[in-house]
Amino acid sequence: MEETTKSAASLPSKNSSLWLLKHEVDDEQFLRIICDFARLIRRSEKACDEAARQDNPNYRAFVIDAECDYLEELVGSSFLLLQAKIRRVRRAAKELNAFMNDQHGLAVDIQDEKIINLHGSYRNSEHSQIKLIWEIGNYYKHRDEWDHEVWEDVPAQGRDPLEQPRRTRRTVQAIGIVQFSTGNLRQAYEFFEIQPYSKCEKLAKEVQAWAKDVYQLAKEECQRATDEHIQKQHAGRAV
Known part of the structure; x- marks a missing residue:
């Protein structure tokens, strides 16, 4: 009876937590939403292209500046x-x-650190693609809260109250994000080779x-742990 229960732990239909993970993985609604972002970005790119063809330099600069600000928020x-x-x-x-x-x-070996670094370092950074995306999201949410000290590495006396934002800042700096730049989010897209920016579905598909792969790892780990337990049970009975 115990073996049957343990064996069921590797099946999504019998393991509610494995089923939940499968549900979260299979939910592709965010792919539809990213397509909506792509359409908005494409419209903004077209506005910049049209403005660039205008003879009026003041109008051209005004439109491009406004659209670049808008693009930065969309990308973020x-x-x-x-x-x-x-x-x-x-x-x-x-x-x-x-x-x-x-x-x-x-x-089971599906610790958070392992899954977020599942595909290893991305390009010339020391971080995985998923870790970079995660920290860019944190940068976008909190960048306006950062004062100049976050952008400095100062030896801390005891616990550093700015440890978390500094960790995020050091991570995003690896992809070219710098203090005072008005194009940091677009720089992030360029680092991920999303050009034009309206091709952002590519990045979403890589997250999917x-x-x-996380689900496949989890399924394999559940099966491995189950098999090892059953083998130990059989070995104990044989003795």
Whole structure:
């Protein structure tokens, strides 16, 4: 009976936490929303292109400046959308990890640090693509709250009250984000090779691919932990 219960832990239909992770992974609504962002960005790009062809330099500068500000906010908001998808998958994986241990006494290796770094370092940074997207979202949300001290590395006496924002700042600096720039979010897209910016669906699809890999890892870990437990049970009986 115990073996049957343990074995069921590797099946989404019998394991509510594994099913929840699968649900969060399979939910592709954010892909539809990113397409809406792409349309808005495309419209703004066209406005810039049309303004660039105008003979009036003042009008040209006014439109391009306004559209660039608008684009920066759109791109920043798209990172929040991607961050929300990542958050749901991370939370479901964390709950599965606890469920397998608390309900079945099985240890699975799906720790948060492992899944967020699942695909290794991205390009010439020291961080995974998912980690970078996550921290860019944090930068966009909190950048207006940062004072100049966040942009400095000062040896802390004891606990650093600015540890979290400084960690985020150091991470996003790896992709070219700098203090005082008005194009940092667009720089992030360029680092991820999203050009033109209206091709942002590419980045969302890469997040979805990561989510599917997290689920595959979780499923394999649940099966591995289950198999190892059953093997130990059989070995104990043989003795």
